[in-house]
Amino acid sequence: MRSPARGYSIDLGSAMLRVLARDGQRVLHMPTVAALDHEGRIRARGSRAVEIQSSRPDLLTLVRPVLQRSVADPMVAAYLLRAALQEVSGARKARHFAAATLCVPDRMGELQVDALLAACETAGLRRVRLVAKSLAAAAGSGVPLAEPAGALVVDVGAERTSAALLSCGDVIATSSVPVGGLDVDAGLVRLLRHRHGLLISPTEAERVKVRIGTATTGALPVRGHDLLRSLPETRTIPVSDLARVPLATYDALAKHVLALLSDSPPKLVEDVYDRGLVLCGEGARLFGLADRLRDRLRLPVHVPDRPGDVGVLGAWDVAEV
Numbered sequence: 316m317r318s319p320a321r322g323y324s325i326d327l328g329s330a331m332l333r334v335l336a337r338d339g340q341r342v343l344h345m346p347t348v349a350a351l352d353h354e355g356r357i358r359a360r361g362s363r364a365v366e367i368q369s370s371r372p373d374l375l376t377l378v379r380p381v382l383q384r385s386v387a388d389p390m391v392a393a394y395l396l397r398a399a400l401q402e403v404s405g406a407r408k409a410r411h412f413a414a415a416t417l418c419v420p421d422r423m424g425e426l427q428v429d430a431l432l433a434a435c436e437t438a439g440l441r442r443v444r445l446v447a448k449s450l451a452a453a454a455g456s457g458v459p460l461a462e463p464a465g466a467l468v469v470d471v472g473a474e475r476t477s478a479a480l481l482s483c484g485d486v487i488a489t490s491s492v493p494v495g496g497l498d499v500d501a502g503l504v505r506l507l508r509h510r511h512g513l514l515i516s517p518t519e520a521e522r523v524k525v526r527i528g529t530a531t532t533g534a535l536p537v538r539g540h541d542l543l544r545s546l547p548e549t550r551t552i553p554v555s556d557l558a559r560v561p562l563a564t565y566d567a568l569a570k571h572v573l574a575l576l577s578d579s580p581p582k583l584v585e586d587v588y589d590r591g592l593v594l595c596g597e598g599a600r601l602f603g604l605a606d607r608l609r610d611r612l613r614l615p616v617h618v619p620d621r622p623g624d625v626g627v628l629g630a631w632d633v634a635e636v
């Protein structure tokens with residue numbers, strides 16, 4: 316019989332909220348953002364919020380309720396969570412939901428936990444079980460959790476990247492740095508401004524970043540504002556120029572992983588060098604990142620099929636351990 320205590324699996328990320336119903340098939344993705352008017356009323360959520368705010372920046376403000384993997388605005392977080400739960404459950408007006416398993420950062424302060432639980436309670440979740448994101452991501456990537464062998468999970472998000480060494484179903488060592496996909500977006504904005512005189516929006520920077528990985532020609536069209544002529548313009552930029560931008564960010568991530576390994580039990584580190592690391596988070600799709608880490612760390616790097624979803628997919632397995 317299905318336990319109501321494991322009704323939903325949730326990953327409330329800084330960029331993306333992911334929800335999976337225990338009996339459902341599809342992971343719901345909702346960008347973790349809402350558009351608020353001057354009175355503080357929420358006018359739109361998710362992708363629609365970004366879309367309408369860009370056409371009415373005078374009336375609407377975008378609020379991202381999760382910053383650096385911590386709930387910064389519990390009310391807005393609760394609103395998004397409730398809307399996502401309503402959508403996943405198919406009960407559009409529901410105000411109470413079966414309990415949930417929530418993926419959370421491996422180490423959390425008391426205030427962080429309080430803010431998260433406040434958001435869950437306001438969203439209508441009464442019973443919440445917290446599981447470490449790295450364990451959930453490992454389980455969702457097919458890593459056997461209960462084994463004593465060391466496993467390394469690197470989760471690249473929008474604003475933060477964590478590395479965690481796991482063994483026997485526990486997080487043995489973990490640390491995170493404020494580096495992620497957004498740093499690559501910012502690097503692209505800088506390159507286009509300084510080298511090409513083109514001012515591009517954060518949305519365009521993210522679009523270009525994603526397209527670098529799938530570009531089939533040697534150049535990509537980039538839309539922006541020509542700074543000299545003060546006019547909107549689309550330029551064709553060589554992919555080789557764009558692909559160089561993230562390398563400093565990738566090297567910072569490699570350094571972070573090395574620092575964690577150099578402080579960890581040698582036997583577990585040896586296992587990692589034998590088996591390689593799991594690279595997850597949607598940032599694992601960053602163009603050239605897996606190769607750069609392979610090269611810099613000299614160990615195998617595995618990227619699961621759905622690197623952003625492995626946490627939400629594996630959360631129940633951890634809860635059952």
Ligand SMILES: Nc1ncnc2c1ncn2[C@@H]1O[C@H](COP(=O)(O)OP(=O)(O)OP(=O)(O)O)[C@@H](O)[C@H]1O
Pocket residue numbers: 327328329330331332383384471472473474475476495496497521524525528595596597598599600601602623
């Ligand atoms: N195909 C892609 N190629 C490159 N980067 C991508 C791709 N898809 C998404 N990203 C980037 O991945 C980042 C978001 O990753 P993810 O969805 O794992 O974040 P999150 O789970 O919300 O964040 P966190 O875990 O830090 O709270 C964003 O910077 C986004 O631009």
Ligand SMILES: [Mg+2]
Pocket residue numbers: 326328329470472596
């Ligand atoms: Mg995440």
